[in-house]
Amino acid sequence: MAFVQVNPGALGTSIGLIFQLPAGLPLTVVTVGNNTAAAVIFVGGASVGSSGSTQGVQIAAKASVSLTLNAGDKLYAISTTSLVAGDISVIYSGI
Numbered sequence: 792m793a794f795v796q797v798n799p800g801a802l803g804t805s806i807g808l809i810f811q812l813p814a815g816l817p818l819t820v821v822t823v824g825n826n827t828a829a830a831v832i833f834v835g836g837a838s839v840g841s842s843g844s845t846q847g848v849q850i851a852a853k854a855s856v857s858l859t860l861n862a863g864d865k866l867y868a869i870s871t872t873s874l875v876a877g878d879i880s881v882i883y884s885g886i
Contacts (some may be wrong), residue, residue, distance in 0.1 A: 795885040801833075802874040806840030810866040810881045817886070821866070824855040824880040831871045832879065834858070840869045 799809040812819055825832045833839050834856070837848025847867075850856050860866065868879065 793885045795883055797881040798877050799868075799879050799881065800876045802868055802870050802879060804870060804873060806837070806867050806869045808865055809834070809868045809879060811883075812860045812862055812864050812866075812883070814862050816862045819860055819862075819883050820857050821860050821881060821883040822855050822857045823850060823866070823868075824879070824882070825850040825852055826880060827852050827872075827878045829872070829876065830874060830878070832868055833870075834866055834868045837865070837867055839867045843885075 797810055802809065810817050812821065824832050826876060831852065833847040833851045839847035861864050
């Protein structure tokens with residue numbers, strides 16, 4: 792089993808696409824890490840940025856969360872502060 796790590800680019804305080812599970816993979820657990828010292832990140836579907844950024848799953852600073860995705864599913868994020876590349880990491884099994 793080969794693990795794949797994706798480091799999305801910069802993310803601001805507006806919603807951004809951070810990951811899409813490649814086609815052809817089975818149901819897959821994806822771990823999203825917040826590598827910052829203080830920012831809070833919300834991850835979820837395309838609506839994660841609505842309602843004052845309270846939708847989706849909250850990831851505290853220096854924490855991670857695991858989500859199960861289907862092939863082709865897109866994962867969006869929004870942050871309480873602007874982030875640079877490397878502040879978020881996404882890890883999954885590429886089988």
